Amino acid sequence: MSTADILLYGASGFTGQLVAEALATQAAWQKFTWAAGGRNRQKLEERMKEVNVEPKAYLVADSMDEEGLRRIVKQVKVVITVVGPYLQYGEPLVKVCAEEGVHLVDLTGETPFMSRTVQRYSHQAQQSKALILHACGFDSVPSDLGTLLAVQRLQKLGPDVYAGKVRSGFKARGGFSGGTFMSLIGILESENSAEVKSAFKRYSLSPAKGEHSGAPVVVGSARFKGKRTYGMAFLMAPINCAVVERTWGILESADASKRALRYGPKFVYDEFMTLPNPIVAFLGSAFFYLAFGALLLPPVRWLAKRFGLKSGDGPPRDAQQKGWYEVTTYATSEDGTKEVKVVGKGKGDPGYLATSWLISSCALCLLKDYDRLPTIAKDGGFLTPALALGNVLVERLEKTGRFSWTVEDNQDKDK
Structure with a gap:
């Protein structure tokens, strides 16, 4: 017999408290129960009192204690x-x-971790029908769902219309995540350098290999209805691209009876941070690559760890409320004759407040909407948010009032 419907593991952390609030806000009217989990019950109770929420239970186990985790799971x-x-x-x-x-959802943006777990535990997850969904926050739900919606609209424009180039441009207001920063440092300092190098190659998470050259973005661009948008290299692009490419690759490899659509063999995806013109984009990318290159040096990483953001650091509440993001996905058909633009918006700091609602909504799709999920999800395994949850997640997120998507194509009346 279940103690609760959902376990929030890591509830006492900065992000955990935000997710706890999101769950508590929805629990009464969605009719579900949740438990706060972690390694220290006293700390869990204190942190839940700080944010004025009451989980149904507290489930305690250390993150490295496999048997303890098994007991609470x-x-x-x-x-x-x-x-x-x-x-x-x-x-x-x-x-x-x-x-x-x-079923499990997480916020990882660590591509080596995703690659490792997919390789080691896919068989077990498929045997048990568990759905394991990595990257269920700002990394990488907006990218994954925006691409899905763009391809869906393209395929409504004519028979056998497949996607060619797809680009997402990001605008956002929010604080940089201490957890994301420490994850980046952890990847750079991983003892398994071969695993890290492999995981950061294009299509590293995809069961199929596409046509992207692997060249990094210096000046990104996309065009819709004759207007071109420019942008610079984006820190989260390697993560988001890997997730979107996994969605594409699984669909490309799946039996036709298991997939609702196919992106197409010529599909190529990239991202950029939207800027006013190509000159500013070039200068922004130059600075970005210099800063990232500096982190490859051990003395610079030492300074960054000593004086930079730590896991659990985050912006104050008022700043989180003022945050937002806007992701515009531009998709062109394989033959270049059709265009689609999808604009996805989210309220709240992208890496914190918005992310807490994104991941809690993913979990609620698994709990409350399982019967409505795409056919491919019923086999379990390691899927992406778009593959496993698709339009069901779009619908659930829009109902929160915090997220929205608009879709436009070059055949619309206002072109």
Whole structure:
């Protein structure tokens, strides 16, 4: 018998408290129960009191204690884990959920971690029908869903219309995540350098290889109805691209009866941070690559760890409320004759407040909407948010009043 429907593991952390608030806000009218999980009950109780929420239960286990995790996972239906860096702390929980048939969603943006868990536990997850969904926050739900909606609209414009180039341009207001920063440092300092190098190649998470050259973005661009948009290199692009490419690759490789659509063999995806013109974009990219290159130097990383953001650091509440993001996805058909633009918007700091609603909504799709999920989700395994949840997640997010999408094509009346 279940103790609760959802376990929020890592509830006492900065992001965990935000997710706890999102769950508590929805629990009464969505009619579900949730438990706060972590390694220290006293700390969990204190942190939940700080944000004035009351979980149904407290479930305690250390992130490296496999048997302890197994004990608490067996008491719930869905797990949300926000304990990172995931390369360091995340694998045992993924393993246990895959073996026990319990769905799991996380916030990892660590491509090596995703690659490792997919390779090690896919068979167990498919056997147990557990759905394991990585990257269920700002990384990488907006990119994944925006691409899905763009391809869906393209394919409504004519028979056998497949996607060619797809580009997403980002605008956002929010603080940089301490957890994301420490995850980046952890990747750069990983002892398994071969694993890291492999995971950051194009199509590293995809079961199929596409046509992207692998060249980094210096000046990104996209065009819709004759107007061109420019942008610079984007820190989260390698992560988001890997997730979107996994969505494409699984669909490309899947049996036709298991997929609702196919992106097409010529599909190529990229991202950029939107800027006013190509000159500003070039200068922004130059600065970005210099800064990232500096982090490859051990003395610079030492300084960054000592004086930079730490896991659990984050912006104050008022700043989070003022945050927002806008992701515009531009898709061109394979033959270049058709165009689609999808604009996705979210309220709240992207890496914190918006992310807490994104991941909690993903978990609720698994709990409340499982019967409505795409056919491919019913086999379990390691899927992406777009593959497993698709339009069901779009619908759920829009109902929160915090997210919206608009879709336009070059055949619309206002062109």
